[in-house]
Amino acid sequence: MNYLDIIIPFVGGLGMFIYGMQIMAQGLENAAGNKMKSLLEVLTKNKLMGVLLGAVITAVIQSSSATTVMVVGFVNAGIMNLTQAMGVIMGANIGTTVTGWLVSAVEWAKFLSPSKLAPIAVMLGVIIMLTGKRRSSKEIASIIVGFGLLFIGITTMSSAVSPLQESESFCNIFVTLGDNPLLGILAGAFVTAVIQSSSASVGILQSLAAAGLVPFSAAVYIIMGQNIGTCVTAILSSLGAKKNAKTAALMHLLFNVIGTVLFSAVAIIYYEFVNPEIGFGYITQTQISMVHTAFNIGTTVLLFPVSGWIIKLAKKIGRVDEDTQDKSIVLLDDRILETPVIALQSTVREVARMAQIVEDSLMVAKDVLFTLKEDDIQLLKEEETTVDKLSAGITEYAIKLSSLQVSEKEHQEVAHLLQMVSDIERISDYCENISEFAETLHEKKVSFSEVGTRQLKEMFDVCVDSYRYAFEAFAEQNKEKALTVIEKETQADDLEISLRSKHIKRLASNQCNTEAGIVFLDTLVCLERISDHARNIAEEVLEN
Structure with a gap:
């Protein structure tokens, strides 16, 4: 034989x-x-x-x-x-x-x-x-x-x-x-x-x-x-x-x-x-x-x-005990890439987790300029470091995912996710900037005037709402909420121009502290850009 x-x-x-x-x-x-x-x-x-x-x-x-x-x-x-x-x-x-x-x-x-x-x-x-x-x-x-x-x-x-x-x-x-x-x-x-x-x-x-x-x-x-x-x-x-x-x-x-x-x-x-x-x-x-x-x-x-x-x-x-997870660790693993469809969904979940951390940072940033709490200032800096790590890890993983044999639609989804990660990370940067502004106010022992405080809180409300709607639009793939973000961003642009003009007039008439006034204007810039990035996220949802 x-x-x-x-x-x-x-x-x-x-x-x-x-x-x-x-x-x-x-x-x-x-x-x-x-x-x-x-x-x-x-x-x-x-x-x-x-x-x-x-x-x-x-x-x-x-x-x-x-x-x-x-x-x-x-x-x-x-x-x-x-x-x-x-x-x-x-x-x-x-x-x-x-x-x-x-x-x-x-x-x-x-x-x-x-x-x-x-x-x-x-x-x-x-x-x-x-x-x-x-x-x-x-x-x-x-x-x-x-x-x-x-x-x-x-x-x-x-x-x-x-x-x-x-x-x-x-x-x-x-x-x-x-x-x-x-x-x-x-x-x-x-x-x-x-x-x-x-x-x-x-x-x-x-x-x-x-x-x-x-x-x-x-x-x-x-x-x-x-x-x-x-x-x-x-x-x-x-x-x-x-x-x-x-x-x-x-x-x-x-x-x-x-x-x-x-x-x-x-x-x-x-x-x-x-x-x-x-x-x-x-x-x-x-x-x-x-x-x-x-x-x-x-x-x-x-x-x-x-x-x-x-x-x-x-x-x-x-010889192991399950321990608590460090939230800066990217919850993605190359083994899951064996099944790209599930790897993509895992990436979406991780982007959503990163976005939630940034929303929490925004809520802290909303008050830190007025309370000047050192713990909150430090927390915003730590959260920004966490988001940076997540951004780098998710981006690296998404690039690996896009190199696999996935459909054109899934390629587009990965591209949308990469853009969203970039926008979310930039919003986190602006939260850290706000913490630095709070640190400046604390060190120089100055604060905003009553009018300035009221106006800045108004701007915060619009911009935080803009991001919250953007986050929900992404998590739920809700196009109606995405359209609401665009309306909020337009409102934030108009409000920024109005508040800047009014503030400059107050500065000219010596109605507020100059150092606090500079922080006020810088904060307006950060908030307006936060609303811009929120709009970018909403537009990605509308295109998806």
Whole structure:
């Protein structure tokens, strides 16, 4: 038997299977679009919502490894705590069974015969790709082409290994794996760890099953091992991350190892004492999907009530306690870039967090010129440093995001975000300038006249409202509030001209202190420019 004639087409089929899976996943991810973005909002919900989130995201991106890597990124960024991460990890194991059911569809849905359907699917997808002009057409084409390539790949692998039915030594390998659970688990874990995809590993097993090579007992232990092997990607991803992120990867490993130990014990008892004959029979592709699904759902149902103990165990092994998050740390992680749609939504959330900090600074700045409190002056300077760090980090991350394969619309969204970050950061600078003006008044022991105080507070009210509406317009994508900002900015321009004229007249008639008068005029400039930047933010919302 020429093994080279088996290995080469098998490897080629595996490559086509993985490539088809990735193309289909990318098409599904792009088609999901806004729905994928909104999924992030459930991260603040309970653990059960996390399970559903993990299952849905994994079903879309076709990789539990990628989902878990994202979870590590979320935990490392401080967006997700370990309890939320546990739920998503459990859901990811369930979502990863979708690929197996797609492959086994050739058995339980006869019309999906790869030899007939796969070439038609690829051709249809290519036609849509070449003729379709709309973005949705391209996404549908990617899904169809990926679907076809996935089936061609699995057919190529199955055809390549079919001669091995005549190889007694090769068949004996699987008999040994079925007789020795530990070897079966290690084999599944090793193959999955090498190719870093449990979906692809299950696909390989299904291609061997289609050729009639895999005993039932061997398949069960291999499937359990595959779930352990898929943890390797997340563990490697967590290297160099914070302790919390490493703990998230460890939770994934513990969850799958505990599930494997429990179900292996059940399988051993069943094959030894209940029904030994079934273990020697050959498994089908559909049965592999059933075992894979039953194992993952069963493990989740069994361990969900005690998931808190798994988290505690992981934290104890990792020697970590969740601590408070420094708000100057950018809550974005490169691991999340694996899924650009979610990375974009994470960036939006971070820009909104930065904008909230600046709104808080504005509220302090609104009073600091009149109270001259040293604590408030110092707070504004510290907040400006925080915003500078956030601005730099978000900008760097957004540039990385824009360099990925994202749609034109998403490119535009990133561009809008970059402009908003710049405007928000400039408003923070003006808040710091106001704190410096307050410091000057405090040091020289001067203050505004009663008229000057009243007029300046009027200007503050208009400009702070302008920014608040701009922030709300961005957070809610509310165009009506954006239009209100433009009205407020016009009002601020007119008020600045009026108040400047009146103040100069007071200075000329010696009705106010000269040093306080200079601060008054400088403050007017800062406030008017704050309203300008608020208008810029509103215009970005209107264009988006």
